[in-house]
Amino acid sequence: MIQKLININFIIILIVYALISCGINNSESPTVPHRLDMSPQIESDYSSNGLKAILSTRDLAVGNQRFAILLISKTGFVTNETVYISTSFTEKQTQNKIHQKQKPNFYQWENLPKGSYVTNFNFDQPGIWNAQIEIIDGKNNISQSTSIEFEVKKAEYTTKIGKNANLSKTKTINDVNSLKELSTGSKIFPNLYQNSLDNAVNSNKPVIVTFSSPGYCIERSCGPQTEVIDQIQKSDNLNLFFIHVELYENPEKILGNPINKKLSQVVLDWNLPSSEWTFIINQKKIAAKYEGFVTKEEILSDLQKILN
Structure with a gap:
């Protein structure tokens, strides 16, 4: 009898852990039906x-x-x-x-x-x-x-504003041998790969994270987002983390050979339904989100409201 109770308790613990690991806060979001x-x-x-x-x-x-x-x-x-x-x-x-x-x-x-x-x-x-x-x-x-x-839709694919951000481990400059392993962009900004997203979010400082593939920015609603994030970091005295996450796991292998494109697990974990997204995270929660290209002016306007 005691052994059965122990087994039941162990199963309950496993279920709770699985729910937490899968992001129970975002369970109302439907799964994206397409790449x-x-x-x-x-x-x-x-x-x-x-x-x-x-x-x-x-x-x-x-x-x-x-x-x-x-x-x-x-x-x-x-x-x-x-x-x-x-x-x-x-x-x-x-x-x-x-x-x-x-x-x-x-x-x-x-x-x-x-x-x-x-x-x-x-x-x-x-x-x-x-x-x-x-x-x-x-x-x-x-x-x-x-x-x-x-x-x-009844519910958006991406995490709702006010919900906890996904604590994803992302590639940093210390994880790679070449900057080309971090982005498909022709111009790569090393300052956007200094910190893993999970560490940045857990620091309790605000975070601006952008998900994009600069080398495959082909939609008309897509723009040079990493350049804008780099400009904000360099030109404004903001105590924030700035992070870029490449959409593809193997950027150094796909330039000129897109047939090898493999989506990053981080991107899949964030359940992104389209190819360019930027999020402002404050106190570990999604404070603002932008689908498609977003300008420096709009980000700074929202950031001022969030931080005040």
Whole structure:
């Protein structure tokens, strides 16, 4: 009888340990059904007046969500215009459409002729939603418009804001023989590989971690994120950890030979559904997260709110 009780207690301990190891705090997140580097880009067709929208933020779920788009006309990217975005629930069985309208902030991408229009929407139900995008001219008339459909899930794939960050051991400069083992980028910033992510998070200092593969940044919502993180670290007197995690386990082997691409286990552990993500971690919890490229201006604006 005593032996049976011991065995039962031992099994219970193993189950509890397994739940903790698998990240019980994030158990509500569904599993990503595709490789993150095969995530389909969501974009509209060109409208009759020549406007196309590209949705940077695809991991959308019920609740308050960052919503970012890029706009393109037949002559190039549309930048620094007065824009309004309206969202509505489109599924037929719902009679009363939920309608929100926001004027997004525009963030010019560093040293590039394009930028993101960013705002927040509160989605109150899962399903297919529609965003109507309008550009307003100097006479307060709609000069161009387009619309784009997207899915809102019950729960996002990535860790929710306010939940514990995944304590992942990541490669540092001390773990490799060459910087090429740390990134596919043509320019590699050694200062982003000084600390493993688990040690940085456990230090209780804020952490900015970016997941990307600079050598395979091919989506139009993808940008030079490691350069921006490096600029923030060098130009601002911030007592933070800055870390880059390469998407691929073997970056030194895949440049020019992408057939050998193997996703990093850290990236799989973080359940990332697309190929460029940045997180701000504060007091071991996710404080902000960004899908697609995020500018220095937007990061610093959010960081000031988080730290204050």
